[in-house]
Amino acid sequence: MIKKENFVLSIVKFAFREGAALTTPQASTEITAKTLAVVEAWREAEGPLLPILHGVQEEFGYIPNEALPVIANALNLSRADVYGVMSFYHDFRERPAGRHVLKLCQAESCQAMGSDAVAEKLRKLLGIDFNETAKDGSVTLEPVYCLGLCACSPSAMLDGEVIGRLDEGKVNEIVAEVRA
Amino acid sequence: MTVTIYVPRDSGALALGAEKVAKAIAEEIDKRKLDARIVRNGSRGLYWLEPMVEVETANGRIAYGPVGAKDAASLFDAGFLSGGAHPLSLGDPEKLPFLAKQTRLTFARVGIIDPVSLDDYRAHGGLAGLEKAVKLEPAAIVEQVTESGLRGRGGAGFPTGIKWKTVLDTPGEVKYIVCNADEGDSGTFSDRMIMEGDPFVLIEGMTIAAIAVGASKGYIYLRSEYPHAEKALNEALAAARKAGVLGTSVLGSHHAFDIEVRMGAGAYVCGEETSLLDSLEGKRGEVRAKPPLPAHKGLFGKPTVINNVISLASVPIILDKGATFYKDFGMGRSRGTIPIQIAGNAKYPGLFEAAFGLTLGEIVDEIGGGTANGRPVRAVQVGGPLGAYFPRALFDTPFDYEAFAAKDGLIGHAGVVVFDDTVDMLKQARFAMEFCAIESCGKCTPCRVGSVRGVETLDRIVRNIEPEKQVALVTDLCNTMKFGSLCALGGFTPYPVMSALKHFPEDFRPHPMQEAAE
Numbered sequence: 001m002i003k004k005e006n007f008v009l010s011i012v013k014f015a016f017r018e019g020a021a022l023t024t025p026q027a028s029t030e031i032t033a034k035t036l037a038v039v040e041a042w043r044e045a046e047g048p049l050l051p052i053l054h055g056v057q058e059e060f061g062y063i064p065n066e067a068l069p070v071i072a073n074a075l076n077l078s079r080a081d082v083y084g085v086m087s088f089y090h091d092f093r094e095r096p097a098g099r100h101v102l103k104l105c106q107a108e109s110c111q112a113m114g115s116d117a118v119a120e121k122l123r124k125l126l127g128i129d130f131n132e133t134a135k136d137g138s139v140t141l142e143p144v145y146c147l148g149l150c151a152c153s154p155s156a157m158l159d160g161e162v163i164g165r166l167d168e169g170k171v172n173e174i175v176a177e178v179r180a
Numbered sequence: 181m182t183v184t185i186y187v188p189r190d191s192g193a194l195a196l197g198a199e200k201v202a203k204a205i206a207e208e209i210d211k212r213k214l215d216a217r218i219v220r221n222g223s224r225g226l227y228w229l230e231p232m233v234e235v236e237t238a239n240g241r242i243a244y245g246p247v248g249a250k251d252a253a254s255l256f257d258a259g260f261l262s263g264g265a266h267p268l269s270l271g272d273p274e275k276l277p278f279l280a281k282q283t284r285l286t287f288a289r290v291g292i293i294d295p296v297s298l299d300d301y302r303a304h305g306g307l308a309g310l311e312k313a314v315k316l317e318p319a320a321i322v323e324q325v326t327e328s329g330l331r332g333r334g335g336a337g338f339p340t341g342i343k344w345k346t347v348l349d350t351p352g353e354v355k356y357i358v359c360n361a362d363e364g365d366s367g368t369f370s371d372r373m374i375m376e377g378d379p380f381v382l383i384e385g386m387t388i389a390a391i392a393v394g395a396s397k398g399y400i401y402l403r404s405e406y407p408h409a410e411k412a413l414n415e416a417l418a419a420a421r422k423a424g425v426l427g428t429s430v431l432g433s434h435h436a437f438d439i440e441v442r443m444g445a446g447a448y449v450c451g452e453e454t455s456l457l458d459s460l461e462g463k464r465g466e467v468r469a470k471p472p473l474p475a476h477k478g479l480f481g482k483p484t485v486i487n488n489v490i491s492l493a494s495v496p497i498i499l500d501k502g503a504t505f506y507k508d509f510g511m512g513r514s515r516g517t518i519p520i521q522i523a524g525n526a527k528y529p530g531l532f533e534a535a536f537g538l539t540l541g542e543i544v545d546e547i548g549g550g551t552a553n554g555r556p557v558r559a560v561q562v563g564g565p566l567g568a569y570f571p572r573a574l575f576d577t578p579f580d581y582e583a584f585a586a587k588d589g590l591i592g593h594a595g596v597v598v599f600d601d602t603v604d605m606l607k608q609a610r611f612a613m614e615f616c617a618i619e620s621c622g623k624c625t626p627c628r629v630g631s632v633r634g635v636e637t638l639d640r641i642v643r644n645i646e647p648e649k650q651v652a653l654v655t656d657l658c659n660t661m662k663f664g665s666l667c668a669l670g671g672f673t674p675y676p677v678m679s680a681l682k683h684f685p686e687d688f689r690p691h692p693m694q695e696a697a698e
């Protein structure tokens with residue numbers, strides 16, 4: 001077992017080496033510190049990588065490039081390993097999302113209830129396609145394949161809030177909310 | 181006396197405004213200085229009536245629904261605390277035909293109790309199974325589960341008792357119980373309803389499994405699309421630890437067991453058990469070749485029971501009432517009950533738990549009431565995105581693992597998605613291929629490349645380019661995928677595609693007039 005202080009120090013050094021080229025040292029320090037706090041919280045856990053990635057994304061809204069070497073070093077992995085895991089999962093973002101994230105269900109039950117038309121309408125109203133963020137940074141639109149709300153299709157999730165039986169009224173409410 | 185009002189915390193109810201309803205009711209209670217409290221229950225599963233509010237009156241529970249926040253004042257004006265008449269009154273919820281016709285074993289408490297109150301759970305028969313299990317030898321527990329005929333509800337239908345026996349018989353200092361709560365199949369939500377509506381029954385089932393095989397740690401791998409289930413589970417886990425249901429001495433016995441919730445990260449393939457285990461270990465969720473079985477070398481290489489939420493949640497009642505009680509429900513080799521989830525374009529969408537053996541027609545036309553918009557039912561997809569599309573001609577198929585397999589279909593996780601006569605089956609077949617392409621873990625070529633080719637080929641039919649030739653190509657592709665894929669994502673995508681082709685060939689023919697007919 002390495003001593004905690006040494007452990008933290010070695011990661012900080014390592015992170016500076018890897019991340020410094022991409023951001024100002026100050027931003028990088030902050031990212032490193034916050035990432036380390038997340039890593040620390042999961043140090044005793046078995047298989048901590050996914051919870052750590054979730055934690056980092058919760059902290060920053062995405063997984064900053066500079067966080068990867070910090071995580072890698074702490075878990076004795078290569079940076080490529082961590083990147084490989086992160087990029088495998090749809091949830092993890094490499095870039096910040098819009099202020100709001102709207103996930104629209106595009107799976108079969110919702111298809112049977114007209115999710116295509118809802119998606120079409122929202123794309124038009126928001127002026128973006130799936131997996132795009134509005135120019136003003138207000139909203140990111142993403143497809144999702146089932147929210148478990150299939151008895152109230154078509155469904156969506158706006159910033160973690162569930163919405164069922166999407167109709168014209170609810171679509172307009174969503175647009176108003178993300179534009180506010 | 182304090183009156184209890186129930187307003188669901190179930191995601192489906194929340195998606196229809198239950199939070200605002202709860203708030204409006206709380207405000208009325210305050211304003212009118214009434215002696216009433218709100219309990220956030222699970223959903224009864226009658227989603228066309230959600231948010232469904234219930235009041236505990238002297239004459240039993242009375243339901244109202246679907247309730248909007250704007251209805252709160254008028255409900256109180258009508259004296260709903262004592263079950264007063266109101267246009268939204270539904271009377272005794274258990275007398276509603278959709279509920280009265282069910283056999284609720286696994287879902288016995290869902291929608292009735294406060295999901296995170298252990299006292300409520302106990303008062304409604306909870307923990308009776310675990311209390312028996314702690315007094316039994318592990319082999320005797322496994323024997324009960326085997327004898328009950330319970331088969332995995334996650335999709336593959338493998339006998340649960342046999343899986344447990346393999347883990348029991350595999351020597352190991354450390355063993356794990358992993359609950360597959362990835363519930364990725366579209367058209368399904370029963371796992372979610374259990375986790376939000378009666379999380380203790382899952383905790384109890386996992387704890388019984390732990391005692392049966394000698395495991396001391398459990399994980400619930402929960403999909404990230406279910407934040408409300410995460411919350412309910414963690415509240416229930418905290419209560420279970422506090423009361424000594426979990427911890428170093430389960431119910432005062434010499435068994436130690438604890439459970440942790442881990443969140444997935446939006447990958448459908450992570451519902452496949454070996455991919456799930458890799459994901460839990462912190463790796464890319466790629467499917468492992470079997471053998472070794474997870475029962476021999478599972479999580480971190482240790483013997484592991486991995487079961488679906490419903491499989492595990494069905495165990496407490498088996499231990500409590502006995503294997504024979506459970507086995508007496510059902511037909512053929514499909515024993516017990518199955519929570520059927522009616523979704524899509526259905527008039528009465530919701531959860532219907534019944535003994536195996538109802539016909540598909542009974543489920544869709546009678547229980548589901550046909551379509552929501554009154555148009556004819558043309559197709560139903562059973563068993564999620566890898567399940568076959570059934571035409572009306574096959575509506576006499578009984579809900580049973582073998583009967584569905586005999587019709588080139590599968591029950592899967594028991595989701596039934598209803599489509600009306602406007603459905604374009606070519607589009608549905610294309611989506612099946614597209615979904616496979618999006619979610620493929622990339623390990624085998626037939627799945628990774630075949631699905632992309634499948635989309636392209638079906639697109640050529642859409643554009644009317646030599647449809648017959650494309651149909652032959654797709655059929656070939658499906659064969660390659662079926663026999664050359666490592667897991668059921670690539671291996672079963674042919675089910676929806678081929679069933680669409682077989683039962684709805686007219687949608688794959690040249691279609692010069694289709695656009696004009698719109």
Ligand SMILES: Cc1cc2nc3c(=O)[nH]c(=O)nc-3n(C[C@H](O)[C@H](O)[C@H](O)COP(=O)(O)O)c2cc1C
Pocket residue numbers: 331332333334335336337338340360361362363364365448449450451452453454486487488489491492667668669
């Ligand atoms: C692509 C794919 C996705 C799956 N998704 C799930 C799932 O979301 N939930 C689940 O319980 N089983 C799922 N399964 C089945 C599991 O691999 C496994 O059979 C199940 O967890 C075993 O538990 P059971 O015996 O209790 O059903 C999936 C299988 C495949 C091939």
Ligand code: SF4
Pocket residue numbers: 449467619620621622623624625627628665666667668669670671
């Ligand atoms: S069939 Fe598809 S998802 Fe399954 S292991 Fe092969 S590539 Fe991965």
Ligand code: FES
Pocket residue numbers: 105106107108109110111145146147148149150153154155366367368
């Ligand atoms: S298919 Fe859209 S919520 Fe399940």
